[in-house]
Amino acid sequence: MKLYGFGPAASAQRVRIFLAEKGLDVPTEQLNVRDDDQFAAAFTAMNPFHCVPFLELDDGTVIAESVSICRYLEELHPEPALFGRTAVERAIIDMWLRRFELDGLVPMVHAVRNHVPMFAGKVVPGTRTDLPQLPAMVTRGKEMMEIFLGRVEPHIARNEFVAGPEFTIADITGFFAVRLTRVLEMDIAARYPAVAAWFAKVSARPTFQL
Amino acid sequence: MKLYGFGPAASAQRVRIFLAEKGLDVPTEQLNVRDDDQFAAAFTAMNPFHCVPFLELDDGTVIAESVSICRYLEELHPEPALFGRTAVERAIIDMWLRRFELDGLVPMVHAVRNHVPMFAGKVVPGTRTDLPQLPAMVTRGKEMMEIFLGRVEPHIARNEFVAGPEFTIADITGFFAVRLTRVLEMDIAARYPAVAAWFAKVSARPTFQL
Numbered sequence: 001m002k003l004y005g006f007g008p009a010a011s012a013q014r015v016r017i018f019l020a021e022k023g024l025d026v027p028t029e030q031l032n033v034r035d036d037d038q039f040a041a042a043f044t045a046m047n048p049f050h051c052v053p054f055l056e057l058d059d060g061t062v063i064a065e066s067v068s069i070c071r072y073l074e075e076l077h078p079e080p081a082l083f084g085r086t087a088v089e090r091a092i093i094d095m096w097l098r099r100f101e102l103d104g105l106v107p108m109v110h111a112v113r114n115h116v117p118m119f120a121g122k123v124v125p126g127t128r129t130d131l132p133q134l135p136a137m138v139t140r141g142k143e144m145m146e147i148f149l150g151r152v153e154p155h156i157a158r159n160e161f162v163a164g165p166e167f168t169i170a171d172i173t174g175f176f177a178v179r180l181t182r183v184l185e186m187d188i189a190a191r192y193p194a195v196a197a198w199f200a201k202v203s204a205r206p207t208f209q210l
Numbered sequence: 211m212k213l214y215g216f217g218p219a220a221s222a223q224r225v226r227i228f229l230a231e232k233g234l235d236v237p238t239e240q241l242n243v244r245d246d247d248q249f250a251a252a253f254t255a256m257n258p259f260h261c262v263p264f265l266e267l268d269d270g271t272v273i274a275e276s277v278s279i280c281r282y283l284e285e286l287h288p289e290p291a292l293f294g295r296t297a298v299e300r301a302i303i304d305m306w307l308r309r310f311e312l313d314g315l316v317p318m319v320h321a322v323r324n325h326v327p328m329f330a331g332k333v334v335p336g337t338r339t340d341l342p343q344l345p346a347m348v349t350r351g352k353e354m355m356e357i358f359l360g361r362v363e364p365h366i367a368r369n370e371f372v373a374g375p376e377f378t379i380a381d382i383t384g385f386f387a388v389r390l391t392r393v394l395e396m397d398i399a400a401r402y403p404a405v406a407a408w409f410a411k412v413s414a415r416p417t418f419q420l
């Protein structure tokens with residue numbers, strides 16, 4: 001198998017951290033998505049959604065979507081388990097993964113893409129368009145993140161990690177959701193101390209030194 | 211186990227269709243989320259994110275998030291398989307599920323909540339706030355859905371279902387993403403005939419008669 005990624009891209013970093021936590025090494029080709037490598041015909045054929053990362057299997061099958069790649073690798077290499085070991089564990093981890101992704105990361109990603117000058121013309125992942133950056137998307141993204149963090153704070157205060165006592169895929173997703181608050185200059189430490197403490201703890205893991 | 215849902219809520223309908231496709235019957239209590247039942251203390255304790263559906267297990271464990279509930283039930287009742295039977299099948303289905311959810315359903319949900327008068331004060335799922343409905347979220351949601359449908363059209367034209375030859379959980383999510391285009395009066399049939407044909411086919415399944 002071969003992984004196509006791009007060092008600075010958050011989705012590619014999610015998979016890199018997952019691989020490091022699992023102790024896996026997958027041959028990787030770097031596509032410079034800032035130079036639009038992913039729109040070349042060969043890569044468009046592999047992933048018409050024009051995002052990195054994507055994983056090409058030996059038979060030519062392509063798995064895109066960072067979490068789908070991680071699920072696949074977890075099935076091939078079950079330990080250490082990052083998606084859970086029992087049906088209930090897997091469901092609880094999946095629930096927290098979805099909450100951090102849908103309620104935290106997605107609003108933040110759209111806020112950042114509609115705010116940071118580098119993303120002008122790229123407000124929708126995997127596109128080059130003339131869609132304008134919308135300040136309302138930034139405002140709403142921050143508002144949604146505040147609601148989300150307010151809900152997560154008491155949960156994190158009672159748990160070692162996002163989905164309970166063990167480090168899981170949900171912590172990887174959570175790290176990227178919270179990291180983006182910095183890009184938008186949201187100061188969360190004072191209002192969400194448990195979230196900030198968890199973020200500092202996760203950030204210190206050797207696998208998170210990107 | 212006991213499922214807490216609300217008939218008209220799309221997320222609850224996703225699980226109902228999944229149960230029907232699996233031939234499963236789970237005792238269900240209806241919470242009228244329009245009357246804010248889900249904010250009552252007992253239900254807040256079960257799901258502090260205040261969304262339906264959620265599944266209470268016999269030991270009191272609560273699994274919220276519609277897809278996480280479905281994943282759990284699939285593990286207990288593997289056939290008919292709606293998440294795939296092999297690691298590769300599961301990864302490909304998960305990839306299409308994520309694409310339809312992140313690129314299609316999520317932008318549509320936010321567009322609808324920022325547009326339809328019924329959702330005033332409820333623009334963020336599971337909240338009652340004074341956040342205003344933002345027209346820019348409607349515009350951007352439609353734009354994102356057009357980009358998504360343009361990418362999906364050639365894929366659907368070559369495949370029987372969203373993730374390939376078989377009906378899967380990704381078709382359930384896809385149905386709700388495309389159904390919301392009607393609420394926003396997007397006329398997609400002319401521009402995306404393969405998507406429209408797939409939508410008609412899925413809509414005709416006995417389990418989709420909601």
